Amino acid sequence: MAYTRHRLKSGTLPLRVESGELISPETIASKIENMYLTDEGTLRSVWGPAPYVPQYSTGATLYSNLKGIHHAVIGEDGSREILLIQDGDSLKVFRGWAAGPGAGSNIWYPLIAKVGASDIKDDFGFDDKPRFPTQFETTPTGIVIIPCGDNSRPYFYDGKTILPLGYPTAPGTCVGHGPVSLGEALFNKRGYKDFNGSATDSGSQAGYARLGSISLDSIDRTDDGRVKEGRWYAAYQWTDIWGNLSPLSGKSEAVSVPLSATCKQNPSGAGEEFLFEQKYLLFWEGIEPGPTGTIGRVFCRTKDVLNSGTAELFRIPAGLVGESALSANESDITVRLGFTPIPDNVTTTFPDNIPDDALVRQPEDVAPVRPFKLYTLAFGRGWAANFSDDPGKIHPSIPGKWGTFRTGEEIFPDPRGSEITGMFQVPDGLLVFTEESTFLVVISYAGEGFQTKTIHPRIGCVAPSSVSMMPDGRAIWLGREGFYSYLNGSVELISNSIHNEISLLNSARLVQAVAAFDVHEQKYRCWVASDGSRKNNLCWEYDGAGWTRRTDVTAAAVCVTQDHRRYMLTAGEAEKQGVANPIEGVYLLDHQIQSFDPKDRASIIQTGWLRTFRSEGRGSPTTVYLWLRESGSGTITVEVERDWRAGIVETVTAKAYPPDDAPPFWNQAVYGGTDADGDALTWKKRRPYWTRVDIYAPSSETFRLRITNTVPWEFLGLAFDEVPQPDTFRSAPK
Amino acid sequence: MSWKFPKNPVLADSVAEIENINDSLRPFAEETYGRLNEHNWASITQATANGGDPFVADDVAEDGVFVYHSAGVHSSYTDFLAGGAVNAQDQDFASWSNWTALDSLTLSITCPQTLLWVHGSCQIDCGSMDSSTTPSVRLAIRVDGAILLDSVAGTAECDNDGVAGMLYPAFPLSTSFVVPVASGEHKIDLVVKTSGVSPAAVSSTAAYVRSRELICLEMRR
Numbered sequence A: 001m002a003y004t005r006h007r008l009k010s011g012t013l014p015l016r017v018e019s020g021e022l023i024s025p026e027t028i029a030s031k032i033e034n035m036y037l038t039d040e041g042t043l044r045s046v047w048g049p050a051p052y053v054p055q056y057s058t059g060a061t062l063y064s065n066l067k068g069i070h071h072a073v074i075g076e077d078g079s080r081e082i083l084l085i086q087d088g089d090s091l092k093v094f095r096g097w098a099a100g101p102g103a104g105s106n107i108w109y110p111l112i113a114k115v116g117a118s119d120i121k122d123d124f125g126f127d128d129k130p131r132f133p134t135q136f137e138t139t140p141t142g143i144v145i146i147p148c149g150d151n152s153r154p155y156f157y158d159g160k161t162i163l164p165l166g167y168p169t170a171p172g173t174c175v176g177h178g179p180v181s182l183g184e185a186l187f188n189k190r191g192y193k194d195f196n197g198s199a200t201d202s203g204s205q206a207g208y209a210r211l212g213s214i215s216l217d218s219i220d221r222t223d224d225g226r227v228k229e230g231r232w233y234a235a236y237q238w239t240d241i242w243g244n245l246s247p248l249s250g251k252s253e254a255v256s257v258p259l260s261a262t263c264k265q266n267p268s269g270a271g272e273e274f275l276f277e278q279k280y281l282l283f284w285e286g287i288e289p290g291p292t293g294t295i296g297r298v299f300c301r302t303k304d305v306l307n308s309g310t311a312e313l314f315r316i317p318a319g320l321v322g323e324s325a326l327s328a329n330e331s332d333i334t335v336r337l338g339f340t341p342i343p344d345n346v347t348t349t350f351p352d353n354i355p356d357d358a359l360v361r362q363p364e365d366v367a368p369v370r371p372f373k374l375y376t377l378a379f380g381r382g383w384a385a386n387f388s389d390d391p392g393k394i395h396p397s398i399p400g401k402w403g404t405f406r407t408g409e410e411i412f413p414d415p416r417g418s419e420i421t422g423m424f425q426v427p428d429g430l431l432v433f434t435e436e437s438t439f440l441v442v443i444s445y446a447g448e449g450f451q452t453k454t455i456h457p458r459i460g461c462v463a464p465s466s467v468s469m470m471p472d473g474r475a476i477w478l479g480r481e482g483f484y485s486y487l488n489g490s491v492e493l494i495s496n497s498i499h500n501e502i503s504l505l506n507s508a509r510l511v512q513a514v515a516a517f518d519v520h521e522q523k524y525r526c527w528v529a530s531d532g533s534r535k536n537n538l539c540w541e542y543d544g545a546g547w548t549r550r551t552d553v554t555a556a557a558v559c560v561t562q563d564h565r566r567y568m569l570t571a572g573e574a575e576k577q578g579v580a581n582p583i584e585g586v587y588l589l590d591h592q593i594q595s596f597d598p599k600d601r602a603s604i605i606q607t608g609w610l611r612t613f614r615s616e617g618r619g620s621p622t623t624v625y626l627w628l629r630e631s632g633s634g635t636i637t638v639e640v641e642r643d644w645r646a647g648i649v650e651t652v653t654a655k656a657y658p659p660d661d662a663p664p665f666w667n668q669a670v671y672g673g674t675d676a677d678g679d680a681l682t683w684k685k686r687r688p689y690w691t692r693v694d695i696y697a698p699s700s701e702t703f704r705l706r707i708t709n710t711v712p713w714e715f716l717g718l719a720f721d722e723v724p725q726p727d728t729f730r731s732a733p734k
Numbered sequence B: 001m002s003w004k005f006p007k008n009p010v011l012a013d014s015v016a017e018i019e020n021i022n023d024s025l026r027p028f029a030e031e032t033y034g035r036l037n038e039h040n041w042a043s044i045t046q047a048t049a050n051g052g053d054p055f056v057a058d059d060v061a062e063d064g065v066f067v068y069h070s071a072g073v074h075s076s077y078t079d080f081l082a083g084g085a086v087n088a089q090d091q092d093f094a095s096w097s098n099w100t101a102l103d104s105l106t107l108s109i110t111c112p113q114t115l116l117w118v119h120g121s122c123q124i125d126c127g128s129m130d131s132s133t134t135p136s137v138r139l140a141i142r143v144d145g146a147i148l149l150d151s152v153a154g155t156a157e158c159d160n161d162g163v164a165g166m167l168y169p170a171f172p173l174s175t176s177f178v179v180p181v182a183s184g185e186h187k188i189d190l191v192v193k194t195s196g197v198s199p200a201a202v203s204s205t206a207a208y209v210r211s212r213e214l215i216c217l218e219m220r221r
Helices: A496-502 A507-512 B018-032 B044-049 B060-064
Strands: A029-033 A035-037 A043-045 A066-074 A080-087 A090-094 A108-113 A135-138 A143-146 A155-157 A162-164 A175-177 A223-227 A230-232 A234-240 A255-257 A282-285 A294-302 A313-315 A349-352 A372-378 A381-387 A390-398 A401-406 A420-426 A429-434 A437-443 A450-456 A475-478 A483-487 A490-493 A514-518 A523-528 A538-542 A547-550 A554-560 A568-574 A583-588 A603-607 A619-629 A635-642 A648-655 A688-694 A703-709 A714-724 B066-073 B091-093 B107-111 B114-125 B136-143 B170-181 B184-195 B207-219
Touching (some): A035 A547, A066 A135, A066 A568, A066 A583, A080 A108, A080 A143, A135 A372, A143 A372, A372 A420, A381 A401, A381 A420, A475 A523, A514 A554, A523 A568, A619 A635, A619 A703, A648 A688, B114 B136
Antiparallel strands (some): A029 A603, A035 A043, A043 A714, A090 A108, A135 A143, A282 A349, A294 A313, A372 A381, A381 A390, A429 A437, A523 A538, A554 A568, A603 A703, A619 A714, A635 A703, B066 B207, B107 B184
16 A cells, blocks of 8 residues: 555545536536435435335236326315326326225226226327326316327316316307297286287286386376387306306397387376386396306396497396396395306296396406416416417416406417417516527506516427426426526526536427426426437436436326425336336335335446546545445445546445444344444444545546445545656656 | 325345334324325225225215215105195195294204205195295295395295296295304204285285205315
C-alpha cells in the first residue's frame, strides 16, 4: 500500500442526483437508479411494489391492459372512497367488500364494458396506439371520466351511478294548444273558452285562467274591454340527477289566440261574462322524456309576444305549477311540486296556467356536449378541451354543473387552433397547452368571463397526464425537448442535466407519459417510454434540484390516493421473482408485502467520471471509503471503470454492516441471545458506518465507481484516496 | 380508511430493525382506531363463502350505510264505483279534515345526527266521478310533529291540478323529502288533509286512503 502521506483525499461526495453531462461536479452522480430518498436524507434501495389486490386464486387474471387509474374521496367527510381503473375496454371500480377467492368475488366491478355484465355498455375504441391515458377529474359531486380510446366520450360517476356527462342533443320540439284545441275536460275548465262560438262557462269548480293580455278599450259603460290577440311559444330542456342541463329544444310553433268577445261589467245573459273570465290557459304536449339519468324537464315559455314586447323564453317557475285560485276573491294556493316545472321524466304534457308576469328568469342557453379528451377544474368550473369537432377549443362549464356548457363561452387559446394537449391549474390561472405553445387563462380584466395570454409561443406539452405540481407551486410537465416548469409567468427547461437521456425517450409514445407528485419522497415522478419501448418503462424523478430514475414498475397510469394514506398507485406491470413475464396489475409503490417478492432489481449509484479536471495528469485511486447504513448481513458490490471506458476493470465488495459492531440479523439472531460482547441482543435502529475498499486502477486519467446491489442497502456518501502521479513522463497522456 | 399495507419488508438477513417493525404495525393500528370504511368489510357473499361470519348484512357501500325503516298497510282493491266494499284497512276522511296521520304508519326511530330520506305514498279513492262533491286531498310528511311544507303533494283543488289525479275517482299520491335530524329519537308519519269543493259546500262524500306505505332511510354515510 502506498504511503498515506502521498495520498490526496477527496471530500465526501453525497451523490443525491444525477447528470448525463460528461463533465460535471464530482458531487453529482452519473446514474442513480432505484434509490429512494429517505426522510433522513439518505438513499435507500427502492423496495416493493405491492400488488394492491392480492392474487387470491392461483392463475387468476385480474387485468388485461391497464390504461388509467384514479382515486377519489367524495361525499360528506370523505364518505365514499372510489378507486377506478380502465382495463382494456372496461372501466372498473374497486369494491373492497367483494375481495376474496369466493364465488362472490368481484373486486373490480365493471361500470362500463364492451361485452359482459356492466352498468353501461360502450365501445371506447380501445387499442394500443399512442394516445392520452384515461383522463379523470374529481369534482365535489363525482368524477369526470374520459376513457382512453379512439372514440370515447366523457362520463360522470358519483360512486353509485355512472352516466354520460351532460347531454349531446337537444330534446324535440313540443306542440302547444290554445283554448279550443282540446276537449275542455282535459284541463282547467273554468278558464277555458270557446272563442269561435259563444262563450261557455265550462265548469264552476276550477280556478280562473291567467293567460291573455287585457285591453281596457271599453266603448260604453257596459263594455268592460277585451282580451287581446295573443301568441306564445314554448321550449324545454332536460335536467339530470346532477343538475346538468340539455340544450334547449327548438321553439314550438306559435299558439295564437284571437281577440276575445266584448265583456260585460254585469253579465246577465247567455254568453256574457266578466272580463277576468275571458282569460284562458294553454296546453303543451309532445314534451319528450330524456335519456337515462334525466329526472326533470325545465319548461320555458315566452310571454305574449304580441303584447309584452319580448320574444325571449323564460323558465316556468317551479313553485307556481298548479297554483290557482279557488275563486276570484280567494288567495292563491301554491302546490310546490319540485325542483323543476316538470319534476319527472314520464309525462309528456303540461297544462299551462302560468301568467306572463310570473316569467322572470331566462333559461340557460346550453351547448350540446360533444366528445372531448381533456377535462380539469379551475375557477369553480369544469374546463373541457380538445373536442372531437374542434381540438383547439376549451369550454368552461357552468359552476357546479360539471357537464353543462353555456353557448358562447368557448375559448380558442391558440389562434392557429392547434390541438389542446393539456390543462393544469396553477396559482395564477389555468395553464393550457398545445404541443408547441403555452397559454394562461385568467379571469377577464373586465371582471366577467375569461381571457387568455400567451406564456410561451414555442414551448408546449406533449402529454396531458405528465403535468403535476411541486410543493413550491411549480407546475412541471413533459414537453418535446424535455421537462419544463412554470412559476410566476415564466417557463424553464429543468431537464438540461439529463438531456442525453431525454433524447432516448420514444418520441412516438411521449403522449402516454404519466406523472404524479409523491408526498412521501417529495419528488415529481414521470413514467416515460424509453429505449424504443412501447410502454412507460422508465420513471424520472425530480426533487426540485436534480433527477434520479427508477424501474420498479412499468406504469401506464399513476395516481396518489386522495385520503390520509397518500399512496402512490400505478396501473401497469411489475416483475415477480420466479415468474418469467411481468405481471399486469395495480401496484402500490414503496411498500412491500410477503406474498409478492419482487424480481431481483439492481439499485445503482454510479459516480460521474472522477478527477476529470486533473485528468491531464494521471493518478492512482487506491481506496474508496463508503459511508453506508447497516442494512443486512450481505455485501455491496463496487465496480470500477477507468479512462472514459465503460468496461469494468475491477469488482470489489464491502460488507453491508460494520463488522466491528455487527447488529442482530433477522433469521440469524437468536431470541434471548447475546452479541459478541456478551450483551443481550436488542432491536436496533440501524446506524451509519464507514467501510473501506481498496481498488486498483493505477495511473488513471479518470475513473468511475458503480455501487450496486440487488438486496436492500442504504447510501450516505463516499470518498476516495488518490495517489497523484505528477512530474513523470508517464503521467501526461500522449 | 380503506386498505393499508406494511411499508418496509422484514427480510431474511436484514438488520432486525425497530423502525421496520414499527412501519409494519403502525399503519394497521392507526387504521383500526381511525376511519375504516366500506372497503374494509367483506360482504355477506364473500364472508360466508370463505367460512367467515357475515359481519354486515349486505354490501356496505350499497345499502349498509343506509338504515332502513318502513311501515305499510295493504288494502285489497275493490271498485267503489261498482259498489265495492270499504275494507277494514281503509282510512276515511271527511271532506274537510285537519292534517291527520295515516293509521299504522308511524315510524319511531333512534338515530345519530344524520339525513333522513323519507318516502311516502298512498292510494286515494273518492268513490265518485263527480268533482263537485269529492274533496281534494293533500299528503305530507311529518317529522316530530312538524309538517314539512315542501313535502306537501296533492292539491286543494283537484280539478285544476293534473297531478292530483284530476277527475279520476282513484289516484295515487306520493312524496319524498330529505331532512337532516339531530341525534335522538324521532317520529315520522304521513299526514293527509282534505278540502271540500268550496268553503260553502260540505261534501257528503268521503275520501278513503287505502294502501299506504312510509319508508325512511337513515343516510348515515
